[in-house]
Structures are given as structure tokens and as C-alpha cells.
Amino acid sequence: MQILSTLSKKLKPRPDDHHLGFGALFTDHMFNMDYSPEKGWHNSRIEPYGPIQMDPATMVLHYGQEVFEGLKAFRTAGGSIQFFRPKDNFKRMNRSCRSLCIPEFDAAQAFEALKQLITIEKEWVPRAPETSLYIRPTIIAMDPFLGVRASHTYRFFIILSPVGAYYAEGFNPVKIWVTRDHVRAVRGGLGEAKTSGNYAASLYAAEEAHRHGYTQVLWLDGVEQRYVEEVGSMNIFFVIDGEVVTPMLSGSILPGITRDTVIALARTWGVQVSERKISIDEVMAAHENGTLEEVFGSGTAAVISPVGEIKYEEKIITIGKGQVGPMAKRFFNAIADIQYGRAEAPANWIEKL
Numbered sequence: 612m613q614i615l616s617t618l619s620k621k622l623k624p625r626p627d628d629h630h631l632g633f634g635a636l637f638t639d640h641m642f643n644m645d646y647s648p649e650k651g652w653h654n655s656r657i658e659p660y661g662p663i664q665m666d667p668a669t670m671v672l673h674y675g676q677e678v679f680e681g682l683k684a685f686r687t688a689g690g691s692i693q694f695f696r697p698k699d700n701f702k703r704m705n706r707s708c709r710s711l712c713i714p715e716f717d718a719a720q721a722f723e724a725l726k727q728l729i730t731i732e733k734e735w736v737p738r739a740p741e742t743s744l745y746i747r748p749t750i751i752a753m754d755p756f757l758g759v760r761a762s763h764t765y766r767f768f769i770i771l772s773p774v775g776a777y778y779a780e781g782f783n784p785v786k787i788w789v790t791r792d793h794v795r796a797v798r799g800g801l802g803e804a805k806t807s808g809n810y811a812a813s814l815y816a817a818e819e820a821h822r823h824g825y826t827q828v829l830w831l832d833g834v835e836q837r838y839v840e841e842v843g844s845m846n847i848f849f850v851i852d853g854e855v856v857t858p859m860l861s862g863s864i865l866p867g868i869t870r871d872t873v874i875a876l877a878r879t880w881g882v883q884v885s886e887r888k889i890s891i892d893e894v895m896a897a898h899e900n901g902t903l904e905e906v907f908g909s910g911t912a913a914v915i916s917p918v919g920e921i922k923y924e925e926k927i928i929t930i931g932k933g934q935v936g937p938m939a940k941r942f943f944n945a946i947a948d949i950q951y952g953r954a955e956a957p958a959n960w961i962e963k964l
């Protein structure tokens with residue numbers, strides 16, 4: 612694939628790696644390519660980071676036909692740069708494309724383009740502990756048209772953001788609030804696709820949770836409002852009586868790559884792990900009888916996010932005395948060791964720049 616590069620004439624000042632936060636700073640360049648029915652995906656190019664000009668009627672603005680991904684590049688102690696399971700992200704992005712009627716792209720070429728972009732931006736991969744370069748590939752519907760149908764034209768772009776911790780709490784337990792009034796997604800809908808609408812659907816309940824002093828919402832299934840699905844924008848895990856349990860992928864849950872990583876690691880450690888339906892009543896009962904040992908979320912942005920408190924209807928339960936549990940710590944450390952090149956990874960998890 613021929614990628615044309617136009618370099619920025621004026622580079623931005625580099626931020627302090629120790630105060631990055633999440634998702635507010637962007638590098639000097641971005642990758643772009645376009646889709647048209649006649650040419651397919653074409654016009655691959657690296658350009659200075661900047662606004663995308665669009666007609667006010669552009670379809671993505673009206674009907675949300677969009678997919679995106681989140682993955683990271685890490686700086687190893689030796690100074691080299693590596694990616695964690697990047698091919699899985701591009702594979703999932705194509706799966707999301709199918710759900711949103713967006714034409715698929717060549718995943719190997721997209722990864723090649725990402726490597727070229729990061730080669731140009733390599734000084735932006737931060738060096739401070741627990742920092743990384745967050746990568747946001749996105750596809751948007753570009754037809755200027757107000758009828759409801761799939762767009763004929765699209766833009767694929769990749770932007771990069773140097774990041775620290777996702778939550779202000781860092782790796783400290785968050786408080787979560789169970790809602791029965793709102794659902795994030797339903798089976799047969801878009802819940803398992805990484806698309807903007809799922810995040811828009813999460814905002815109202817998240818604001819309500821914040822008003823009650825909670826960091827995140829625990830989502831129940833959209834049909835019975837009984838089975839646990841996700842937490843905030845992450846997958847969720849429970850440790851009950853020594854067993855690691857996560858909701859099985861039901862069609863409305865995002866197939867998280869960190870989720871898959873946790874399951875794979877647990878299996879290699881000989882820890883019992885199951886993907887199954889788990890109801891909020893079972894979680895509350897496990898707390899009642901003293902077998903609910905840990906709860907934590909998993910996602911690319913925060914990796915592992917321990918849960919210290921859950922509010923469900925009038926009940927508030929504290930998990931592990933509100934402290935980070937040993938299993939959450941073990942997964943967090945093991946994943947970080949692999950991502951930063953301190954530990955051997957299973958085949959195909961690490962790709963070097």
C-alpha cells in the first residue's frame with residue numbers, strides 16, 4: 612500500500628509525561644484514507660493532525676454510522692516501542708463495520724499504516740511509568756445526505772494521544788451504581804460493536820451515577836434487567852469463592868480484548884474461570900454469604916479497574932474492605948509486565964514497531 616506522507620511544518624511542544632491524563636492531547640500527525648464504491652478504500656495518507664472539513668449534512672453527524680477502536684503502543688525499558696494485540700483490534704473493527712453496514716478494510720494494511728504513523732510520531736510515545744500512546748482508529752460515514760440508509764462514502768482515520776491513567780482514581784477501587792432504569796444495549800442491537808451510539812446511550816445513567824457520588828454504572832441486560840453485562844465502558848469480572856466469573860458474550864456485550872486477555876491468563880495460571888450468565892441477585896447473595904471476593908472492570912484504557920463498592924436499589928455493599936484485591940492486582944501487574952516488555956507474552960500478543 613502506497614502511503615503519502617505530508618509532514619507538519621510546525622510541531623507541537625511535547626507534554627510532561629508525568630501529567631498526561633487521558634485523551635486530551637494529540638500528536639502532530641494523523642492517518643487518513645477514503646472509501647468510495649468506485650475506488651474502494653484509497654488515498655491512504657499521513658498528514659498534519661487537524662480538523663476534518665465536512666458538510667453539515669454529513670451522515671455520521673445525523674445517524675451515527677461510525678465505528679472506532681482503542682489500542683495502545685508502549686515504550687519498553689530499553690526504549691523500543693511495541694503494541695499489545697493490535698491485530699485483534701483491527702479484526703474487531705471489521706466486525707463492528709459489518710454491524711454498521713460499513714465496508715470492511717484490509718486489516719494488515721491498516722496495521723502497516725499505523726506503524727508508519729507511529730514511526731513518524733515515535734517521540735510521542737511517553738516514557739513515564741504507566742503511560743502509553745493511545746491509538747484511536749475511527750471510520751465515519753461521509754455522504755452529505757439526510758435520507759436514512761448506509762452511506763456510500765467513508766473516511767477512516769487514526770489519531771494518537773499520549774495518556775496516563777484513565778480514571779482520576781488511578782488503580783484504586785471505584786464505586787459503582789446499578790441501574791434498572793436504563794440499559795446500555797440489547798441483544799440483536801449494536802452492543803457488541805464498538806460504535807458511538809453505545810457510548811451515547813451510557814451518558815444519561817452515568818450522569819445520574821455521578822450525581823449520587825458513584826464513578827460508574829453497572830449495566831444489567833436489556834430484557835430482564837437481571838443479568839450483569841458491563842461496567843461503565845468496560846467488561847466486568849467477579850471473583851466468587853476462588854472462581855473468576857465474567858458474563859458470557861451474549862450479543863449485547865463488547866468482546867473486550869483485555870477481557871479475553873484476563874480469561875487467557877487465568878487459564879494459564881490454573882485459576883478456574885467461567886464465562887456465564889451472572890445475575891445481580893447472585894452477586895448480592897455471594898456478598899451476603901461471604902464468597903464475593905473481588906469485582907473489577909477490564910478495558911484497554913484503564914486495563915483493570917477494581918470495584919470497591921456497589922449500590923443496588925437500597926443496598927450498598929463494600930467489596931474486599933474497599934481495597935484492591937489480590938486477583939485484580941495480579942492481572943493488572945501481569946498485563947502491564949507483558950505490555951511494557953518486562954514479561955514474555957503468549958504468541959501473537961506483542962507486535963514490535
Ligand code: COI
Nearest residue numbers: 681844845910911912913
Ligand atoms: C476502554 O478502553 O476501556 C474503553 O472502552 C474506554 C474508551 C472508550 C475510552
